[in-house]
Amino acid sequence: MDAINIFIKSAFIENMVLAYFLGMCSFLAVSKSVKTAFGLGLAVIFVLGITMPINWVINTYLLSESGLLHTDLTFLRFILFIAVIASMVQLVEMVIEKFSPALYTSLGIFLPLITVNCAILGGSLFMISREYNFTESVAFGLGGGFGWFLAIVMLAAIREKIRYSDVPAPLRGLGMAFILTGLMGIAFMSLMGIDPAALAK
Amino acid sequence: MADTAVKEVKEKKPLLGKKERKLLLDPLNDNNPITVQVLGICSALAVTSMVLPSVVISVAVVFVTAFSSLFVSLLRRKIPKQVRMIAQLVIIAFLVTVVELLLKAYNYPVYKQLSVYIGLIITNCIVMGRLEAFAMANKPWPAFLDGIGNGLGYGAILIGVSVIRELFGKGSLFAGTPIALNIIGPTSDYWINTTTNPWFSWYVNNNLMVLPVAAMFIIGVFIWVQRTFNQKLVDVS
Numbered sequence: 001m002d003a004i005n006i007f008i009k010s011a012f013i014e015n016m017v018l019a020y021f022l023g024m025c026s027f028l029a030v031s032k033s034v035k036t037a038f039g040l041g042l043a044v045i046f047v048l049g050i051t052m053p054i055n056w057v058i059n060t061y062l063l064s065e066s067g068l069l070h071t072d073l074t075f076l077r078f079i080l081f082i083a084v085i086a087s088m089v090q091l092v093e094m095v096i097e098k099f100s101p102a103l104y105t106s107l108g109i110f111l112p113l114i115t116v117n118c119a120i121l122g123g124s125l126f127m128i129s130r131e132y133n134f135t136e137s138v139a140f141g142l143g144g145g146f147g148w149f150l151a152i153v154m155l156a157a158i159r160e161k162i163r164y165s166d167v168p169a170p171l172r173g174l175g176m177a178f179i180l181t182g183l184m185g186i187a188f189m190s191l192m193g194i195d196p197a198a199l200a201k
Numbered sequence: 202m203a204d205t206a207v208k209e210v211k212e213k214k215p216l217l218g219k220k221e222r223k224l225l226l227d228p229l230n231d232n233n234p235i236t237v238q239v240l241g242i243c244s245a246l247a248v249t250s251m252v253l254p255s256v257v258i259s260v261a262v263v264f265v266t267a268f269s270s271l272f273v274s275l276l277r278r279k280i281p282k283q284v285r286m287i288a289q290l291v292i293i294a295f296l297v298t299v300v301e302l303l304l305k306a307y308n309y310p311v312y313k314q315l316s317v318y319i320g321l322i323i324t325n326c327i328v329m330g331r332l333e334a335f336a337m338a339n340k341p342w343p344a345f346l347d348g349i350g351n352g353l354g355y356g357a358i359l360i361g362v363s364v365i366r367e368l369f370g371k372g373s374l375f376a377g378t379p380i381a382l383n384i385i386g387p388t389s390d391y392w393i394n395t396t397t398n399p400w401f402s403w404y405v406n407n408n409l410m411v412l413p414v415a416a417m418f419i420i421g422v423f424i425w426v427q428r429t430f431n432q433k434l435v436d437v438s
Binding site for chain 1: 236237239240241242243246247283284286287290291294320321323324325326328329330333334412413414415417418420421422424425426427428429432435
């Protein structure tokens with residue numbers, strides 16, 4: 001039950017993009033069409049869902065003082081987390097290149113840039129600071145990824161529609177994406193602080 | 202995203218020829234990392250609520266992009282494609298640690314104020330974006346200039362946004378530095394005291410400006426202004 005609450009909370013209430021503004025670069029740059037946004041969103045769900053449990057295991061059994069090595073190695077946290085994330089992204093890149101070359105070209109540089117997508121590393125650091133257990137960290141990873149996926153598909157859908165509106169030419173495209181994200185962020189601010197565990201009672 | 206892959210220069214050329222100057226100046230306007238390439242937005246939202254952190258981060262990013270581009274470009278034939286991201290990240294993390302230790306040694310108060318943001322340079326996509334797009338395919342000297350140019354283009358936007366946010370959000374400018382200016386506010390510490398000044402009694406600091414959302418709107422407007430003057434960037438699709 002806790003895991004479901006964490007999933008809902010991380011997907012909707014504490015949305016990575018619209019509440020914490022993490023992972024903005026690829027969010028804004030790849031949201032031109034729903035199809036590409038969908039592909040990148042799935043890749044982010046996968047990377048977050050995989051790296052979060054791996055990083056949890058590394059943090060609990062390798063880096064913490066009560067772990068297998070009996071020494072406090074938390075100063076290695078950044079570099080190890082980033083290494084795990086980079087290798088997972090490299091894996092995803094190879095898989096996408098093999099099975100969907102069209103998606104691979106349309107994602108371009110923003111596929112390797114998932115590595116430095118702050119939502120991924122930020123997610124792992126949130127998981128540590130909130131002291132989640134293993135199942136909770138899986139739920140948090142999948143929920144955070146799903147929230148990111150939802151946000152980018154939403155923005156892409158709005159941008160596809162707004163192409164038919166009479167936006168001033170210099171504001172078309174990227175400028176409008178910034179302002180739309182700002183408005184979506186204001187909308188999500190009103191969800192902040194809702195506690196699904198309390199609502200269920 | 203603009204494609205900046207430049208063919209490698211064969212013959213001997215002066216250190217700062219036409220092409221090199223283009224590498225250095227292009228990112229300030231035509232190929233700005235934030236408003237055109239869409240790189241490094243996260244940190245642009247996080248640090249720009251005041252001018253001081255923006256300036257320090259900009260200087261640090263210029264340093265890190267320049268030297269990581271240089272090193273990656275020197276190693277570009279040695280790094281296998283399958284592990285290139287990890288190799289790049291190790292170089293970036295090393296440089297960021299150097300910046301962090303330098304700041305800690307020479308300016309501890311600023312380090313205390315900024316410690317989290319300095320670490321965030323590792324996940325700043327400008328650095329890795331330029332490594333992937335330029336340094337992996339170009340010689341060390343152009344790559345180094347490209348790094349400096351992109352750092353400067355990023356810094357220009359960052360400082361612009363932070364001036365607006367600090368002025369309208371907090372009523373001050375350069376707070377925390379020796380040249381701190383308290384411009385408008387409700388106490389007598391400020392130049393324009395809104396409680397006594399008859400013309401500004403309506404003025405209240407805008408709390409929205411302190412939130413990251415404000416940076417989205419400001420950068421959106423920056424893009425609007427830039428594209429009004431630079432028609433070739435206008436999105437026709």
